[in-house]
Amino acid sequence: MTHEFKETLLYVENLSVAYDDTVIIKDINVIEKDVIRPNVDCTGQVIAFLGRSGRGKSTFFKALTGLVPSNTGKVLIRDFDNSEPNAAKPVKEGDIGLVDQKYTLFRHKTVTEALKFSLRKTKLSESEKETKIKQYLKEWGLENCKDKYPNELSGGQRQRTAIIEQLFSSDNFIVLDEPFSGLDVGNIQEVKKAFDLLGKSSEVNTVIFSTHDIELALELAQTIYVIGYPTIDGKLQSYGTIVAKYDLREMGLAWKDYCGDHLELSKEIIHQMMIS
Numbered sequence: 001m002t003h004e005f006k007e008t009l010l011y012v013e014n015l016s017v018a019y020d021d022t023v024i025i026k027d028i029n030v031i032e033k034d035v036i037r038p039n040v041d042c043t044g045q046v047i048a049f050l051g052r053s054g055r056g057k058s059t060f061f062k063a064l065t066g067l068v069p070s071n072t073g074k075v076l077i078r079d080f081d082n083s084e085p086n087a088a089k090p091v092k093e094g095d096i097g098l099v100d101q102k103y104t105l106f107r108h109k110t111v112t113e114a115l116k117f118s119l120r121k122t123k124l125s126e127s128e129k130e131t132k133i134k135q136y137l138k139e140w141g142l143e144n145c146k147d148k149y150p151n152e153l154s155g156g157q158r159q160r161t162a163i164i165e166q167l168f169s170s171d172n173f174i175v176l177d178e179p180f181s182g183l184d185v186g187n188i189q190e191v192k193k194a195f196d197l198l199g200k201s202s203e204v205n206t207v208i209f210s211t212h213d214i215e216l217a218l219e220l221a222q223t224i225y226v227i228g229y230p231t232i233d234g235k236l237q238s239y240g241t242i243v244a245k246y247d248l249r250e251m252g253l254a255w256k257d258y259c260g261d262h263l264e265l266s267k268e269i270i271h272q273m274m275i276s
């Protein structure tokens with residue numbers, strides 16, 4: 001046995017969002033369960049969303065994190081404060097951290113100040129906060145940036161700071177909208193490393209991200225969803241929904257280096273994206 005599915009972490013049912021009268025996404029259904037792997041401590045999940053531009057990935061992420069209201073449907077997340085098996089609660093703004101496409105940071109706060117601010121809701125003492133910030137800055141290679149303002153940081157440094165901010169202010173879930181866009185090849189490696197750290201962190205165990213880079217999605221994720229326009233009765237619709245789901249664990253492609261089988265799957269995914 002390579003893995004076993006446990007409790008539901010994320011449950012999205014019939015979610016739809018409209019801006020004014022235009023339906024942007026509709027009929028979105030997602031169930032993600034906790035996964036246990038024998039002899040592996042970390043049970044972190046990485047879930048990728050792919051899809052052509054304008055299909056509604058960012059809109060879905062905003063609805064998922066409670067930043068835009070949904071028209072129909074519900075989003076439930078595992079209630080970690082409740083010890084009952086499968087205890088779930090409706091998501092509200094602040095439960096799931098969203099690192100947005102532009103990864104905006106506070107312009108007038110240094111990295112340390114911004115991180116301290118994102119810990120304001122925790123019960124940690126001042127010295128515990130300082131220790132935690134120091135530990136993260138070290139682990140994430142940001143020690144030299146601790147007193148810098150956002151305009152003094154590189155894209156990758158800003159991105160990592162934004163990720164840590166969200167890690168500090170939300171627990172268990174983190175959503176990243178195109179975390180790799182606009183980064184150079186070195187920064188991409190840094191953020192990939194950050195994904196590894198996220199998977200190993202005991203605080204966060206579900207990482208959801210969108211990307212236009214299919215290879216990166218195949219490398220990092222265990223589940224890949226494609227958001228696209230569905231075809232109904234031969235007619236292409238103009239709202240986004242989940243048109244395909246690939247469970248890399250079930251396909252024997254998760255937790256391993258990119259290989260020929262991944263390449264085959266990427267061709268299928270490209271085809272799926274082109275027709276939706």
Ligand SMILES: Nc1ncnc2c1ncn2[C@@H]1O[C@H](COP(=O)(O)OP(=O)(O)OP(=O)(O)O)[C@@H](O)[C@H]1O
Nearest residue numbers: 019020024051052053054055056057058059060101
């Ligand atoms: N605030 C808004 N008001 C009206 N329409 C919007 C708003 N935000 C997004 N849209 C529209 O919703 C659709 C989906 O946009 P969204 O940003 O979710 O796509 P996306 O899949 O994230 O695209 P990309 O890959 O380019 O980031 C687009 O047609 C967009 O024009």
Ligand SMILES: [Mg+2]
Nearest residue numbers: 057058101177
């Ligand atoms: Mg987007």
